[in-house]
Amino acid sequence: MTKEMTGAEMIIQALIDQGVEHIFGYPGGAVLPIYDALFHQEQVRHVLVRHEQGAVHAAEGYARSTGKVGCVLVTSGPGATNAVTGLADALMDSIPIVCITGQVPTHLIGNDAFQECDTVGITRPCTKYNTLVKSIEELPRVLHEAFHIASTGRPGPVVIDVPKDVQFATGTYSRPKAFAHRGYAPKPKADPRRVEEAVALMRNARRPVFYTGGGVINSGRKATELLRQLVRTTGFPITSTLMGLGAYPASDPQWLGMLGMHGTYEANLTMHECDLMICIGARFDDRITGRLDAFSPGSRKIHVDIDPSSINKNVKVDVPIIGDCTEVLEEMLRLWTAQPGDGHAAAHKAWWKKIDQWRARKSLAYKPSNEVIKPQYAIQRLYELTKDRDTYITTEVGQHQMWAAQFYGFEEPNRWMTSGGLGTMGYGLPAAVGVQLAHPDALVVDIAGEASVLMTMQEMSTAAQYRLPIKIFILNNHYMGMVRQWQELLHGGRYSQSYSEALPDFVKLAEAYHGVGIRCEKPGDLDAAIKEMIAVDKPVLFDCVVDPSENCFPMIPSGRAHNEMLLGDAAENLDEAITEEGKMLV
Amino acid sequence: MNAITPHSSSGSTSHYPSAHVAQAIETHTLAVIVDNEPGVLARVIGLFSGRGYNIESLTVSETEHQRHLSRITVVTRGTPMVIEQIKNQLDRMVPVHRVVDMTVSGRAIERELAMVKVRGKGDHRVEALRLADAFRARVIDATVESFVFEITGAADKIDQFVSLMLPLGLVEVSRTGIVAIARGPEGM
Ligand SMILES: Cc1cc2nc3c(=O)[nH]c(=O)nc-3n(C[C@H](O)[C@H](O)[C@H](O)COP(=O)(O)OP(=O)(O)OC[C@H]3O[C@@H](n4cnc5c(N)ncnc54)[C@H](O)[C@@H]3O)c2cc1C
Ligand SMILES: Cc1ncc(C[n+]2csc(CCOP(=O)(O)OP(=O)(O)O)c2C)c(N)n1
Ligand SMILES: [Mg+2]
Numbered sequence: 001m002t003k004e005m006t007g008a009e010m011i012i013q014a015l016i017d018q019g020v021e022h023i024f025g026y027p028g029g030a031v032l033p034i035y036d037a038l039f040h041q042e043q044v045r046h047v048l049v050r051h052e053q054g055a056v057h058a059a060e061g062y063a064r065s066t067g068k069v070g071c072v073l074v075t076s077g078p079g080a081t082n083a084v085t086g087l088a089d090a091l092m093d094s095i096p097i098v099c100i101t102g103q104v105p106t107h108l109i110g111n112d113a114f115q116e117c118d119t120v121g122i123t124r125p126c127t128k129y130n131t132l133v134k135s136i137e138e139l140p141r142v143l144h145e146a147f148h149i150a151s152t153g154r155p156g157p158v159v160i161d162v163p164k165d166v167q168f169a170t171g172t173y174s175r176p177k178a179f180a181h182r183g184y185a186p187k188p189k190a191d192p193r194r195v196e197e198a199v200a201l202m203r204n205a206r207r208p209v210f211y212t213g214g215g216v217i218n219s220g221r222k223a224t225e226l227l228r229q230l231v232r233t234t235g236f237p238i239t240s241t242l243m244g245l246g247a248y249p250a251s252d253p254q255w256l257g258m259l260g261m262h263g264t265y266e267a268n269l270t271m272h273e274c275d276l277m278i279c280i281g282a283r284f285d286d287r288i289t290g291r292l293d294a295f296s297p298g299s300r301k302i303h304v305d306i307d308p309s310s311i312n313k314n315v316k317v318d319v320p321i322i323g324d325c326t327e328v329l330e331e332m333l334r335l336w337t338a339q340p341g342d343g344h345a346a347a348h349k350a351w352w353k354k355i356d357q358w359r360a361r362k363s364l365a366y367k368p369s370n371e372v373i374k375p376q377y378a379i380q381r382l383y384e385l386t387k388d389r390d391t392y393i394t395t396e397v398g399q400h401q402m403w404a405a406q407f408y409g410f411e412e413p414n415r416w417m418t419s420g421g422l423g424t425m426g427y428g429l430p431a432a433v434g435v436q437l438a439h440p441d442a443l444v445v446d447i448a449g450e451a452s453v454l455m456t457m458q459e460m461s462t463a464a465q466y467r468l469p470i471k472i473f474i475l476n477n478h479y480m481g482m483v484r485q486w487q488e489l490l491h492g493g494r495y496s497q498s499y500s501e502a503l504p505d506f507v508k509l510a511e512a513y514h515g516v517g518i519r520c521e522k523p524g525d526l527d528a529a530i531k532e533m534i535a536v537d538k539p540v541l542f543d544c545v546v547d548p549s550e551n552c553f554p555m556i557p558s559g560r561a562h563n564e565m566l567l568g569d570a571a572e573n574l575d576e577a578i579t580e581e582g583k584m585l586v
Numbered sequence: 587m588n589a590i591t592p593h594s595s596s597g598s599t600s601h602y603p604s605a606h607v608a609q610a611i612e613t614h615t616l617a618v619i620v621d622n623e624p625g626v627l628a629r630v631i632g633l634f635s636g637r638g639y640n641i642e643s644l645t646v647s648e649t650e651h652q653r654h655l656s657r658i659t660v661v662t663r664g665t666p667m668v669i670e671q672i673k674n675q676l677d678r679m680v681p682v683h684r685v686v687d688m689t690v691s692g693r694a695i696e697r698e699l700a701m702v703k704v705r706g707k708g709d710h711r712v713e714a715l716r717l718a719d720a721f722r723a724r725v726i727d728a729t730v731e732s733f734v735f736e737i738t739g740a741a742d743k744i745d746q747f748v749s750l751m752l753p754l755g756l757v758e759v760s761r762t763g764i765v766a767i768a769r770g771p772e773g774m
Binding site for chain 2: 121124129131132134149153154180181183308309311313316
């Protein structure tokens with residue numbers, strides 16, 4: 001289809017052609033022509049946020065829960081700079097985003113014009129790709145290329161900076177057949193010899209473990225299915241990063257829980273003592289490896305990743321496989337089914353026995369209370385009361401986020417939206433907005449901290465405007481708990497600036513935002529309060545007042561005496577379960 | 587809480603990944619073919635500064651006008667693991683077509699061009715000319731009290747020439763940075 005239209009109309013047309021149904025944005029002088037074009041159509045629904053950071057997080061939530069590209073529209077200058085945190089977040093967590101920013105007219109660029117900023121310069125290090133559109137001729141190609149780049153290979157955010165005169169200019173629109181970036185080759189085909197090598201190692205492994213991550217989720221539904229089959233037919237244990245939760249069902253006996261800094265004892269020790277690590281779509285982040293020279297010293301390592309720059313970045317691996325999870329898992333499963341591993345049944349049995357001993361340590365245990373709500377208990381109750389529903393969970397950043405990861409059992413992928421790489425407080429509420437728009441009938445809960453949630457609280461207004469019944473479940477410990485925990489462990493308990501002083505009354509705040517406020521302070525009242533929250537068909541701020549002094553364990557501390565793993569007081573002290581090597585775990 | 591402490595605490599006190607000190611530092615010359623589009627150089631330089639990689643030398647120019655391709659030659663230093671990381675990080679940039687490690691392929695010729703201004707009279711002037719001749723540097727500008735030499739060669743040859751000119755009245759040096767190409771009939 002070739003048609004004459006203005007640049008602004010092309011933008012809308014390209015969105016329509018890409019199947020975009022929702023775009024999150026905020027108007028301003030440099031995008032007025034685009035807003036005018038939006039006004040004249042009904043296919044793309046614009047969602048007005050209350051801060052541009054919220055627009056990007058909402059688009060991230062939308063993208064992560066649907067597998068589609070999330071779209072954002074913001075104005076020049078402050079509109080673009082406000083979006084930067086969201087873009088950096090999406091880059092770190094490999095979330096596909098297309099963000100259109102307005103720019104001052106071409107002839108004013110570089111003149112310190114009103115609301116001018118060097119958007120392309122500012123966003124270059126926090127996008128997968130960005131570009132300034134200098135003429136109407138290139139606009140259709142750039143728009144479609146942006147979707148292609150954002151969604152293929154390792155996904156990420158793309159910024160298109162469109163000067164106002166280009167939005168007004170008229171040109172010919174058509175959907176391009178070829179892209180200008182011929183050097184961009186996003187789908188490397190995995191080397192079949194490497195996959196064979198990997199499966200041969202798997203057949204011979206005595207103490208294997210699957211270590212999976214966000215790449216499995218990025219790869220799509222099919223990758224999850226294949227992973228489940230492969231794990232079940234091999235019988236190997238499996239752990240995952242924060243970003244990969246839900247790819248493998250948490251209720252399954254082969255599941256060890258999350259690994260890493262706040263991962264379970266059994267997951268971390270299994271990683272430490274394995275003889276074969278099969279890493280699929282995870283990036284050996286420092287929250288996982290701890291001190292590198294002590295990371296899983298006795299194992300051979302297989303690493304499947306679509307991005308060659310993730311391989312051998314932190315940890316040297318024996319079998320690198322550059323490829324898409326789906327494709328590689330399919331091949332692994334095929335090879336394994338044709339010739340399964342055998343002859344190591346006894347070794348595997350002994351391995352599982354060891355793992356069960358580590359499990360017996362109950363590293364997630366906490367001291368229950370009848371007086372005060374323990375945050376872990378709150379998550380457990382939330383889980384029990386929501387698990388049979390169509391539920392999506394987002395989080396803010398802090399202790400509550402880790403407790404959510406530890407205590408909410410994810411059975412399916414794309415149900416868990418959290419800011420892992422950047423760790424952005426304020427992510428969860430706008431992300432919930434995006435998720436709820438994509439899944440209007442689902443139950444969407446933001447597991448929040450009282451400090452984080454204030455960073456983007458204004459998006460409650462967005463939720464009210466679009467009648468999105470998101471549930472903001474605040475674990476209110478009156479502290480920036482994660483900061484307080486580090487200060488307790490590493491800075492002599494000097495709680496410098498980490499007390500949440502002068503908090504708003506969250507119940508009144510909810511009402512001010514046309515929502516419903518619920519406060520719960522006693523463990524005995526919790527179930528009824530959660531049920532009430534679920535039943536409300538409006539945005540809810542749930543002020544769950546929890547034990548202010550609870551810490552999140554296990555923890556592998558960072559920055560101090562570093563080869564120590566800290567367990568909570570309630571964990572079982574089974575000395576025999578800890579091997580010498582285990583004690584050395586970072 | 588109870589801590590699981592090792593019996594012999596190791597010397598390292600940082601949780602964060604330590605630099606890969608065990609590996610030796612190497613110098614590599616990379617040829618990077620990129621789309622000649624606005625900002626592409628900023629992208630490449632930003633990668634180096636943002637990730638803390640070294641740039642010892644960097645040259646860039648359009649090499650294929652029709653296809654809008656430029657060639658960037660960058661000399662960098664790091665452990666083999668870091669060099670591999672640099673190549674992968676470059677390669678995944680959208681406008682980057684190819685990254686070739688000229689040092690690994692081992693058959694590359696490297697050259698640099700410098701213009702060297704020397705000011706002096708009498709013996710110094712004679713000596714400067716004599717050395718220039720020995721180094722096959724050409725005189726491309728002259729006054730009664732100065733020369734500008736043009737010299738091409740490997741970077742260490744230029745270093746040597748420049749240090750010899752220093753006592754003879756060296757005023758200024760302008761260098762292109764290193765360019766490289768593989769020997770033999772094959773293109774990259
Ligand atoms: C307070 C706090 C505490 C944290 N503690 C922990 C913790 O205890 N444990 C933990 O695990 N995390 C923790 N994190 C998160 C951590 O910082 C990282 O974000 C996370 O570990 C990275 O997950 P990942 O390795 O799965 O990588 P991701 O960031 O999800 O990256 C995915 C990888 O897969 C690759 N990939 C993408 N798509 C594909 C595809 N289609 N096919 C193949 N490969 C693909 C990518 O190239 C990349 O290498 C914490 C974060 C915060 C904020
Ligand atoms: C934007 C931003 N600023 C600062 C931090 C550092 N930080 C990490 S966790 C945290 C405290 C979070 O407090 P709260 O939301 O109450 O969660 P809690 O840890 O108490 O559950 C802070 C300040 C961050 N991650 N993000
Ligand atoms: Mg808190």
